[in-house]
Amino acid sequence: MRRSLIPVLTVVGAIFVIWYAAAVLLNAPWAYDVAARADRVLTLPELVADTWAQEKPKLPAPHQVAVELWDTVVDKNVTSKRSLVYHAWVTLSATLLGFAMGTVLGFALALGIVYNRVMDMSVMPWVIASQTIPILAIAPMIIVVLNAVGLSGLLPKAMISMYLSFFPIVVGMVKGLRSPDRMQLDQMRTWNASGAQEFRKLRLPSSMPYLFTSMKIAMAASLVGAIVGELPTGAVAGLGARLLAGSYYGQTIQIWSALIMAAALAAAAVALIGLLQRVVLKRMGMA
């Protein structure tokens, strides 16, 4: 961990340097344009200063995004529609609901697949095939159709998140519930354990590491689902709506701050599951 600290910091630092340089390169044409119209010739320091402080830059400099984030996260009232925290909460609530539904559905399907031979043979190939369909592409239709039957707000977005997040759970849990080897299963049988006991005392505990790994993937997928699910709702609220509104009005700084917020949400949610994993596995004596 400590060994990789310096390399990671170097790479992150390099990303920032490239970002600033790219901001100069990408925003320079506009800066020259403005200067030419004002009959001025830009010196290099002037050019750099201008490209890092434009109103609607092609690529905003990191500090511009940071200022915008500070503005919309700390300075605005949390309940205000201009607060990024409000939009992040809209997205996060859909993500969490979808994630919970996806985890329950995935768990149920995995149980069926492990304990029922017909389901194993018939459902499993379709579970895999279901993910080659780009569900995100039909997100707008799902939203519109569910709106038409009277479902609106949180649930349609959560359904898309659910569809994306059940898959990793199914695959992980099927693997996990089947992970006890023949010897352990035989041992349970010599103790005259019933099916329920075998499940509760052997299969379920040994599937836990798989469950947490899948939950991390599912959480990341769920967030993507919620963001894309917000695109067709007419840009009302949520991080996806901020992205769409930003792209309509060329507010690049707003897009980037929404992106950073989404990244922070994803990182925090995944880190939380990681923490839960460490605590649970430690209590179970597995880590």
Add this chain to the structure above:
Amino acid sequence: MMWLVLGITGWGAGWALNVWLARQHKSTATSLAVPVIFGLTLIVIWECLVRGLGISPVLLPPPTAIGARFAASTGLLWEDFVQTVIKGALSGYVLGCLAAFGVALLADRFVFLRRGLLPVGNFVAALPIIGLAPIMVMWFGFDWQSKAAIVVVMVFFPMLVNTVEGLLAAETMQRDLMRTYAAGYWTTLFKLRLPAAMPFIFNGLKIASTLALIGAIVAEFFGSPIRGMGFRISTSVGQLALDLVWAEILVAAIAGSAFYGAVALIERAVTFWHPSQRGRA
């Protein structure tokens, strides 16, 4: 009412047939037939429910209507397919995977770079990269170039992480053996480490193949010329022409499955020696 009865009968018949098939001796035929019957049963139930309950085609068109629409507008669908899949997704996929492969080789050569890039790559792979789509549209214009660009970014990190991991897969013993043969870096790379990395590389390629299609379609929601699957889906939803939307979904599903299947087939040919591929013949 008759449709509903028919649907329930179809469901029962499909389920009974599958139960019977699952009891038979397991063979290639049964393991193919069971999922196919399951899928057909779903379609029958869908058709019967839509007709029996009188669901408006604006909400959910029956499969037969989708099929008819698909057959009637193959020209339009083909144009969208070329724009989105061939031009957008495929070119981005190739570029992104090649770039990630190159960077992975570099990261493997320099330990410092690997220690720095791998945690960052793992982190970025969990982020909602699809959100970059509006920015790419702004930078590269409305046509397929912006779609290819977002696909490049989306496939880059999963591919990078998998390739770097794969290049570490060769065991110390095997590397030592190569050293005793006086094999140089490049010989070791081509004869031992790249072949050993293949299962990981193909894992990355498979993940990237589904991401590529999603990226190309979603990027079209943020602006596109008047063709492309994402464009057609979003405008047809607006016109309530849901049968056309479902026809596009069918195209996307076929393209996605074919793409994934092609990668899996190549994988089977290249990594025939790996335990997960053995015994499949």
